[in-house]
Structure formats: structure tokens, C-alpha cells
Amino acid sequence: MDPGADGALNCRTPSPRPQIGGVRSSFAPWEDPAARPLVRFDGVSKAFGDTVAVKAVDLSIYEGEFFALLGPSGCGKTTLMRMLAGFESPDAGRIMLEGRDIQADPPHRRPVHMMFQAYALFPHLNVAQNIGFGLRRQGMAKAEIAGRVEEMLALVKLEGLGGRRPDQLSGGQRQRVALARALAPRPRILLLDEPMAALDKKLREETQFELMSLQQSLGMTFMIVTHDQDEAMVVADRIAVMREGRIVQAGRPAEIYEAPADRYVAGFIGDVNLFEGRVSAAEGPLLRLQAGDDRFDAEGAAAVGDQVWLAVRPEKIAIHLDPPADPRNRLAGKILDYGYLGDWTTYLVEVAPGRTIRAARANTTRAVDRPLGCGDPVWLTFAPSSAVVLTK
Amino acid sequence: MKRGPSPFNIASVVLGLAFLYAPIVILVVYSFNASRLVTVWGGFSTRWYVALFQDAQMLDAVWVTLRVGVLSATLATVLGTLAAVALVRGGFRGRTALAGGVYATLVMPEVILGLSLLLLFVAAGLPRGFWTVTLSHSTLTLAYATVVVQARLATFDRNLEEAAQDLGCPPWKAFALVTLPGIAPAVAAAWMLAFTLSLDDLVIASFTSGPGATTLPMRLYSQVRLGVDPKINAVSTLLIGLVATGVIAVYLTQQRRRGRGGPGK
Numbered sequence: 001m002d003p004g005a006d007g008a009l010n011c012r013t014p015s016p017r018p019q020i021g022g023v024r025s026s027f028a029p030w031e032d033p034a035a036r037p038l039v040r041f042d043g044v045s046k047a048f049g050d051t052v053a054v055k056a057v058d059l060s061i062y063e064g065e066f067f068a069l070l071g072p073s074g075c076g077k078t079t080l081m082r083m084l085a086g087f088e089s090p091d092a093g094r095i096m097l098e099g100r101d102i103q104a105d106p107p108h109r110r111p112v113h114m115m116f117q118a119y120a121l122f123p124h125l126n127v128a129q130n131i132g133f134g135l136r137r138q139g140m141a142k143a144e145i146a147g148r149v150e151e152m153l154a155l156v157k158l159e160g161l162g163g164r165r166p167d168q169l170s171g172g173q174r175q176r177v178a179l180a181r182a183l184a185p186r187p188r189i190l191l192l193d194e195p196m197a198a199l200d201k202k203l204r205e206e207t208q209f210e211l212m213s214l215q216q217s218l219g220m221t222f223m224i225v226t227h228d229q230d231e232a233m234v235v236a237d238r239i240a241v242m243r244e245g246r247i248v249q250a251g252r253p254a255e256i257y258e259a260p261a262d263r264y265v266a267g268f269i270g271d272v273n274l275f276e277g278r279v280s281a282a283e284g285p286l287l288r289l290q291a292g293d294d295r296f297d298a299e300g301a302a303a304v305g306d307q308v309w310l311a312v313r314p315e316k317i318a319i320h321l322d323p324p325a326d327p328r329n330r331l332a333g334k335i336l337d338y339g340y341l342g343d344w345t346t347y348l349v350e351v352a353p354g355r356t357i358r359a360a361r362a363n364t365t366r367a368v369d370r371p372l373g374c375g376d377p378v379w380l381t382f383a384p385s386s387a388v389v390l391t392k
Numbered sequence: 393m394k395r396g397p398s399p400f401n402i403a404s405v406v407l408g409l410a411f412l413y414a415p416i417v418i419l420v421v422y423s424f425n426a427s428r429l430v431t432v433w434g435g436f437s438t439r440w441y442v443a444l445f446q447d448a449q450m451l452d453a454v455w456v457t458l459r460v461g462v463l464s465a466t467l468a469t470v471l472g473t474l475a476a477v478a479l480v481r482g483g484f485r486g487r488t489a490l491a492g493g494v495y496a497t498l499v500m501p502e503v504i505l506g507l508s509l510l511l512l513f514v515a516a517g518l519p520r521g522f523w524t525v526t527l528s529h530s531t532l533t534l535a536y537a538t539v540v541v542q543a544r545l546a547t548f549d550r551n552l553e554e555a556a557q558d559l560g561c562p563p564w565k566a567f568a569l570v571t572l573p574g575i576a577p578a579v580a581a582a583w584m585l586a587f588t589l590s591l592d593d594l595v596i597a598s599f600t601s602g603p604g605a606t607t608l609p610m611r612l613y614s615q616v617r618l619g620v621d622p623k624i625n626a627v628s629t630l631l632i633g634l635v636a637t638g639v640i641a642v643y644l645t646q647q648r649r650r651g652r653g654g655p656g657k
Contacts, residue, residue, distance in 0.1 A: 087554055
């Protein structure tokens with residue numbers, strides 16, 4: 001199948017409107033105006049000296065949600081998380097937990113637990129003592145602690161390893177101990193600071209799915225900080241993309257990917273082809289753009305004369321070996337380079353000297369009649385509904 | 393077949409060790425000398441050890457020295473650990489000044505330190521004796537203890553303390569339950585260093601001691617001036633044995649820890 005080959009949708013009669021992302025989920029408390037958030041950041045700002053880490057962040061996280069803070073390093077996501085844990089205090093704004101301002105509470109009084117990036121397991125305690133650490137501080141009875149520790153060990157699949165010391169464990173096992181230790185006292189919200197940064201790719205993918213099923217079976221609220229967009233896309237119900245201390249966009253992974261708020265988000269999550277141009281005509285939701293010598297049709301909201309950017313994902317661009325009949329959104333070019341990834345192949349197509357477009361194709365068959373190679377002339381097309389019109 | 397150390401290496405090691413330890417070996421050997429004359433070997437005997445344990449003055453000096461050593465080392469280690477925590481963790485004004493103040497005693501001549509302490513005690517009207525020596529030795533060894541603990545604390549993972557706080561420990565408890573076990577080897581080493589320094593200090597003890605609180609180095613020094621008594625060899629051998637046992641014990645516990653994969657990272 002050619003991704004984007006179904007692009008011949010009739011855009012003039014777009015009803016019933018398809019849902020963005022194509023994944024159905026009924027869990028969306030953030031769309032319910034009556035829902036009370038578990039955690040609320042209310043105009044929170046924080047600076048370290050002259051460096052502003054977090055700028056006027058408003059954010060609500062709901063009970064049972066798996067929330068991801070995504071951004072490059074230094075964007076303020078860790079600072080935001082540490083403020084919730086109590087290790088930093090905001091310069092301005094409030095942080096509310098279950099409707100209560102927790103500003104005055106020190107870290108040890110907050111029902112918020114954190115899993116540290118380097119795990120921070122206590123080296124002088126064994127696995128069971130590490131997991132029971134928070135329970136002992138709560139004054140739980142010894143027998144009860146032992147029971148809960150066993151329960152947690154089973155939950156993270158480390159039965160029988162309670163007597164080991166942290167340095168007798170593998171990286172993946174340590175990560176599980178850290179998770180069990182933070183989960184054992186049943187926090188209202190679990191904070192995960194780059195929890196999988198130290199794991200290799202295969203283990204990371206497994207752990208992502210385990211983390212999701214754990215979160216769902218426990219019915220707990222998780223907040224993860226990560227710079228890995230794939231990780232955020234996989235695990236999170238909702239993602240907030242941060243940039244320079246601000247939240248640029250918050251939404252479901254599919255919304256972030258398919259309907260990015262601006263060029264930054266479009267470029268940060270996945271690959272994107274951008275065409276800069278102006279709106280030359282508008283007809284309902286359909287806009288006609290003039291981008292240099294090229295003219296494109298796309299759906300979006302902008303006024304005639306506005307400067308806009310057209311964002312098209314590589315997998316939504318179809319590659320044709322013969323010129324398609326429909327001249328709309330058609331570009332002719334030559335294959336400059338390609339990358340074979342097994343499941344996908346990404347082609348770099350030169351449409352004008354020095355100007356390349358990225359197009360991706362799923363390798364759905366093992367053999368192809370007319371394989372593509374460098375230098376081959378091709379035509380690229382995309383459907384007006386597959387492109388996103390960005391105004392900033 | 394060019395394995396093992398070369399003759400040159402063997403020679404230099406032997407010479408180096410001889411240079412370091414020949415005097416001590418001679419002292420130990422002559423402590424078992426039957427002769428009264430320190431320089432003439434008169435056969436093996438333990439008579440000087442018997443005589444030593446009958447010398448009340450000498451035993452008293454040993455007892456004073458050990459008590460001063462234990463108390464001053466403990467005080468210096470506690471204060472030094474607190475100072476190290478403040479220097480490493482505290483983000484307060486005047487930290488550099490505190491560091492300078494703590495380290496000043498490292499470079500200050502002992503004579504000056506002893507004299508200034510004496511002047512302080514005289515001005516304060518404190519009678520010189522056991523407690524003034526103990527306090528003075530704490531002053532002397534505090535800087536050493538601070539340096540040792542500070543070096544370890546600087547590399548100690550701050551996240552561990554935060555994790556403990558996150559799981560419900562107030563800051564002091566996080567320190568006691570997590571940081572202290574982590575830096576314990578350094579604290580023990582600091583104590584040993586302070587104890588050893590106190591044990592062999594003569595200068596400061598001479599300035600700040602009073603009647604009834606004569607430390608062993610003071611007693612030995614005054615006796616040697618009257619003529620060398622083989623009992624001195626005996627007491628010195630016992631002291632060397634004590635310190636060596638302590639050092640080896642610390643070394644072995646650390647080795648065991650490491651073998652078990654203790655907190656060393």
C-alpha cells in the first residue's frame with residue numbers, strides 16, 4: 001500500500017469528518033469541563049539566576065492519566081517536575097494537588113513520588129529494604145511492609161531478588177526496583193524522570209508497554225519527563241511539548257502529530273516537509289497557497305494574504321513512477337538518496353536544485369516490479385486533507 | 393622469560409622499605425632486649441614490658457593519651473563532618489570564608505596554634521589540664537577530618553538524599569539514613585587520622601596541658617632527656633602495634649565491603 005494513495009478524498013464534502021489520528025479512546029477527562037484536575041500548575045514560573053527555566057506554565061493533569069512532558073534538554077521539563085515533587089519552589093504561580101496549594105509542603109510531606117533518572121537506589125540497602133523505605137517512613141507495621149514489598153516485587157517481576165544488593169542487579173532490574181520503590185507507598189501521582197534513558201532500545205520498548213499496563217492496572221496517575229518523542233507517543237494519554245520554558249502544545253499524541261500547533265512542534269515530533277507561502281484564495285475550509293512557483297491546495301484556517309507554512313509528513317506523500325493525471329499538489333523530481341529501514345523506506349527527492357522533499361513508503365511486499373533507485377524521475381502527490389496549514 | 397621485577401626494582405624497594413622501617417624494627421627488637429643498655433643486645437626478655445606495667449606514671453600517661461585521642465577525634469570528626477556538609481551542600485554567603493577558616497589550621501605552625509590556644513585558655517581563666525588538651529587536639533585535627541569527609545561528600549550522589557526525602561524523610565533523617573552510611577568509610581578514616589594525630593602530638597599538648605594530664609609523648613620526651621630507658625621501647629612497640637592493628641582493621645573492613653560490592657561506585 002502506498003501511504004497517501006487514498007489521498008483522492010473529496011475534500012469539498014468532508015462529512016462525516018474523520019477523527020484525527022484514527023485511534024479511538026474514550027478516556028479524555030481534559031475535555032470534560034466538570035472534571036477536577038488532580039494536579040494544576042497555575043501560572044508557574046521559575047528562574048535560576050538569569051536563566052528562565054519555566055515561564056508562566058498553566059497545566060492540568062487528571063486522575064488516571066499518563067501525562068508526558070516532552071522537549072529537548074534544557075526546555076524546563078525537569079524543573080517543572082521537580083517543582084511538583086517539591087525540590088524546587090516556583091518564583092511565581094501556584095501548584096495545586098487535589099485543589100490544595102502545596103507550596104508550603106516540603107518534599108517529604110507530598111504524596112508525590114519520583115523515580116529518578118539514575119534510579120538513586122540506596123546502595124547500602126538490599127532490594128526489599130529499598131522498596132520498603134517509603135513504607136517504613138509512613139510508620140507501617142513490619143509484617144505489612146513485608147507483604148507489600150512481596151507484592152511490589154511480583155508486580156515488577158523481581159520475585160526472589162529481595163535480598164540482592166542494587167549493584168548485583170542488571171540495569172533493567174535496577175530500573176524495576178526504582179519503580180517499585182516509588183510505587184510502594186501508593187503516591188497520588190508518580191513522577192518519572194527520563195526513566196528509560198539508561199536502557200537499550202529493545203528493553204526500552206518492552207518497558208514502555210509494561211509501564212503502560214502497570215499504570216492502567218493500578219489505575220494511578222503517571223507523569224513522565226522525556227526528550228524521546230517515540231517514548232512519549234507510545235506511553236502517554238496526553239503530551240505537552242515544551243520549548244524554552246513554555247508549553248507550546250498539549251494534546252493526545254495523535255493531535256500533536258497530525259495537528260501540530262506550529263512549525264516547532266511539527267518539526268520536533270517526527271519528520272516534516274515545510275512549504276512557505278501565502279494564501280491566494282479560500283473556499284470554505286479549502287485554501288489555495290502560492291509557495292514560490294508551486295501552488296498547493298490544503299485544508300486549514302487562514303485568511304487570504306496570510307503568510308503560512310504547509311506541513312506534510314513524509315508518509316503522507318505518495319510516490320508515482322508515471323505522472324499522475326490530477327495536477328493538484330503534484331511535484332516532479334528525482335530521487336537523490338534513500339534510506340531503507342526494513343519496514344519503511346525514506347526517499348529524498350530533489351524537486352528543484354537544492355530543494356529536497358522527504359517521502360516515505362511502507363514496504364508491504366517483499367518484491368517490487370519496478371524498484372526505485374537514485375536518479376529515477378518520480379512524481380510526488382499529497383491530498384489536501386493530508387497537509388497541515390500552520391500560521392506560526 | 394623477562395617476568396617479575398628487575399634487580400634494580402628489587403633493590404630500590406628494599407632500600408626504600410629499609411629507610412622507612414629500619415628504625416621501627418630496631419626499636420621493636422630492642423624492646424625485647426634483656427640488657428639495661430639500649431645499644432647492647434643481651435638476649436631475649438620481656439622484662440621491660442613487665443617493668444612498664446609496673447610503672448604507674450607511664451601507664452597513667454598512656455591512659456590520658458588514649459582518652460584524649462578518643463574524645464578529641466570523636467569531637468573533631470563530628471564537627472568536621474558537619475563542616476564538610478556545610479561546605480559541600482550549603483549555598484550560603486561566606487562559604488569561601490568558612491573553608492578558609494577551617495583549612496587555616498592545616499598550614500598554621502603548631503607552635504603558633506599551641507601558643508594561641510594557651511593564651512585563649514589563660515584569658516578565659518580555664519585551668520589547664522585534660523579538657524584543654526582534648527579541646528586543643530580537636531582544634532588541631534578538625535581541618536584534617538573536614539578534608540577527608542568533604543572529599544567523599546563531594547562525589548556522593550545528591551539524588552540519593554532527594555530520593556530519601558521524596559519517600560518521606562525530613563532532611564536530617566535523609567542524612568542519617570542514607571548519606572551517613574554512604575560516607576561512613578570516610579568518616580571512619582577521618583576519625584582514625586584525627587586519633588593518630590592526637591596520639592603523637594607533643595607541641596600542642598605541651599602548651600595546653602596542665603598538672604595531672606601528662607600525655608605519653610610528653611612523658612617520653614621528658615624521660616628521654618634524662619636518659620633512654622628500655623621501657624620506652626616497650627611502650628613504643630605497644631603503640632605501634634595498636635595503630636597498626638587499627639589501620640589493618642579499617643583496611644580489611646573496607647576490602648570486605650568492596651568484595652561484597654559495598655557502596656563504592
